[in-house]
Amino acid sequence: MKIKPKIGVVSCSGECCGLGTISRVATRLALEELRPDETVTICLPLFLAGEAEEHGFAKEYPTIAVDGCGKRCAYKAITKYSKEPAAGVDVEALLGEWGIEAPKGRRTLDGDGLKAARRIAELLAAKVDEIQEAA
């Protein structure tokens, strides 16, 4: 029987704008609702502040980096301290492709922001399945 690895889904902290909030909400929705038994996460600031134990996270699990903007802090941090993520998502680029405006608020998401977060969560779930299949 093939044992599927758990997938680490790591969101940027993204305090600067609503894109970070979408990144974070999409990650939580994937973890809590869509693939609760297949995924794990770690706080990016903890990963960054951490030592070998925290940095071992991405060596132990294939990861998906979820970034709010093109600066791609999560992707770069995982690559720098562990190994290159199995996949990466850039929320800003995706919203551009889908023709959705970036949310104005950052504390709570409006209707369009929430819809975008759910759509990205679905995308993350599909990536989790793909990575597990390929493992």
Added chain:
Amino acid sequence: MKKPILVIPCSGIGKSFGSISRDAVFRVCDELRPGEADTLCLSLLVMGDEEARRRVSESTCIAVDGCTLECSRNNVERSGGRIAAHFRVMDLLRENRGLRPREVTFLDGDGEKLSKILAEKIAAKVDELWEASP
């Protein structure tokens, strides 16, 4: 012209405490003290972004952490920032034992209450630091 006080949450994603830290900071920066308080991306700062490092080095900072690991304080200090005040959601929970926040993605009622209490405390500290700043 005075520079805004930088209020930086840990934005922890594993428990409700991190969500409360983040929510409270946005309340302060966007609703209670806009112009006097601002925030920045903690991860961007730690990844060495020059603009973020410059802002931190030139500003008075407040770190807001969810748990005892204190990722915000540790990361800001490691990046050359000077912490003028520090808040922890864990401490707030001890002062408000009746409140039990559980949700992470979207704060539940107790999480919202704690966020409001924390935001008021941070805003009061912002006022104090703002008054004292040159």
